[in-house]
Amino acid sequence: MNLILLFQDDFVDDSGRVRLQGRRLKHVIEVHRAASGDELRVGVLGGRIGIGKITQLDRSLLEMTVQLDRMPPPPLPATVILALPRPKVLRRVLRSISAMGVKRIILLNAFRVEKSFWQSPFLNEASVREQMVLGLEQAVDTMLPKVLLRPLFKPFVEDELPGIIKGTLSFAAHPGAAAPCPRDVGRAVTLAVGPEGGFIPYEIDLLASRGFTPITVGDRILSVETAVPALLSRLF
């Protein structure tokens, strides 16, 4: 937790006084090992970043006065469309995508996505949000990504995707694709990443017909968790 993310409910009044308990209090005590008078990096969800000076700290409560003086880092101009990964992987990927600064994530069905993944409790709004908050706290950011769930591949690609990719370069990560992932594109990107086992030919063809270029990050087939940071880091 390189930043403590604050929510409107944490503020006691309009003068920047904040009270925390629970997970964040525990973290400040056990990991930061902070004491009264110490300063912590804080940020308000959806808003600015600054410093919180601890005015009171014990096992049950942390109180601090915060001063917010700068904007979070700029977002990555990327929409990531992810064939829904298995639940444990989903959690980690949500954290890493959020940490890298992506602000729109679309979880999409694909032929090789196991149907049971759509029933996972990790897909509920609170759980998805929890992982993204962890990603923001890691990366020192305050702007939560938007997440869309799209359990139908074809209608999404045919009806919704054209609007999403407008004005962006659009790529589909696909092992064995002819084109290497381009570097430092300097433009907004829509990046589609397939499931374990990859998109099936029908899916890649449909994406290609909508303007997606199949790309790879080399000869090696990477897991979603490894591929996503590798792709984003090369594109931007």
Added chain:
Amino acid sequence: MNLILLFQDDFVDDSGRVRLQGRRLKHVIEVHRAASGDELRVGVLGGRIGIGKITQLDRSLLEMTVQLDRMPPPPLPATVILALPRPKVLRRVLRSISAMGVKRIILLNAFRVEKSFWQSPFLNEASVREQMVLGLEQAVDTMLPKVLLRPLFKPFVEDELPGIIKGTLSFAAHPGAAAPCPRDVGRAVTLAVGPEGGFIPYEIDLLASRGFTPITVGDRILSVETAVPALLSRLF
């Protein structure tokens, strides 16, 4: 498992007959859903890649005849020096680094590495090897990385590191560093990645005095799991 990694003990004779049971058999049945006559991608540890044609398959045994006709993908010319991460993270990072093609991994102590991490059972040779095998199976590779454990920072950096970095570009990933991670360097690299919370100034200074350039992948502080693929993908 995009490749089934075979070991010398799996071979029944010199004609390429192989017998599998246990984890790999289970995977072929449950994930590949293969049947007798099917062909699977296989590779021999430290050697070539090819096809295994299943001649017999039931719940207790898989037998196949393998033909090995091509080399694994070229290695990434990188040595990764990793401040020992927490055990669960270590397992995932070993998989992803191996999948990306790194062939030398050095697990190093640092001030912010918790001492207990060095006692983890995940650090024993069999456990480390298991994760790297999973990485190779993911990435369709057969060449196992070498892993060195170095529980003393200063003697390692002063005595051993000069020999390791000879002829390579050497970088230390460090949030807040002035230089961005360079792209597509086209040379061998030694990459040092700090612990959660980063290297301390003394450590970064010592690395810098030995020729390491501190670099970042942007304004954001990334977890080790996200940073390593992001860095490697940008460097190569």
